[in-house]
Amino acid sequence: MGLSHRNRLGRPIVGRRHGAGVADSRAIRGGAGRLPQGSATVSGPPPGEGTSNPLETDGSQRERWNMKTAIALLALFVLVSATSVAVAQDGIPSLLGKWDTESRGGLLLHGKKQGNITHWEPKQKVLKGRIDVTGQDGRFVSGTYTSARGAEKFIGMVSADGKSLYAADLDGIWDARIVDNDTLEIVYRHVKPTDTVVAIGIAKRQK
CATH class of the missing domain: 1.20.5 (Single alpha-helices involved in coiled-coils or other helix-helix interfaces)
Incomplete structure (x- = not known):
């Protein structure tokens, strides 16, 4: 039953059913922070998992x-x-074979006559001869040089890059540039008590 009361100022106070206000306040306090049943929940992966970083x-x-x-x-x-x-x-070329040579150079006498194994003569400007390479073991070569005045043996070494030949005979040395498989450009020189010789020549391998 609703009864009307008056407060100290004489204003009426509307009465409520017994316990209604208490029940409402309890409902509010009990439901705070909770979702109603049947509502969806939102969840995500733990931090650092299931995420991708384009920069990384x-x-x-x-x-x-x-x-x-x-x-x-x-x-x-x-x-x-x-x-x-x-x-x-x-890549060491084979120098085996016979090579025809033609050199241009000159002789300087130290006495009355050149040495016995000197292939050049006084006032001579051109010398023709032949190189016979009879042995080759890797870079080491050996053979004989022959001209109109005689023959003498020589030994030599091919450079590591296969482009040069350095040789020595009985009284002189000669350095050769290997132009191609069949051509040598040779610089020859010697100095001894009887004479001095310098010459440059071309050697062509016989076919």
Whole structure:
């Protein structure tokens, strides 16, 4: 039953059923912070899991690409080095055979007559001869040089790059540039008590 009361100022106070206000306040306090039954909940992965960072992904891919590039360059360097060594060791030309030579130079006498094994004579400007390379073991070669005045043996070494020949005979030395498989450009010189000779010539391999 609703009864009307008056407060101290004489204003009526509307009465409520017994316990209604208490029940409402309890309902409010009990339901605070809770979702009604049947409502959906929102959840997500723990921090740091299930997320992607484009910057980190690009950085990882770039690092892997740089690693692969470095490995490829290293492999290429090793291959080129091995190839260079193989060329230096196996690219030595064969000089075996007979070579016709023609040289231009001159002789300087120290006495009355040139030495017995000197192929040049006073006032001579051109010398023709033949080189016989009869032995070759890798870079080491040996043979005989022959001209109208006689013959003398020589030994020599081919350079590591296969482009030059350095030789010595009984009284002089000669350096040759290997122009191609069948051509040598030779510089010859000697100095001894009887005479001095300097000459430059071309040698062509006989076919």
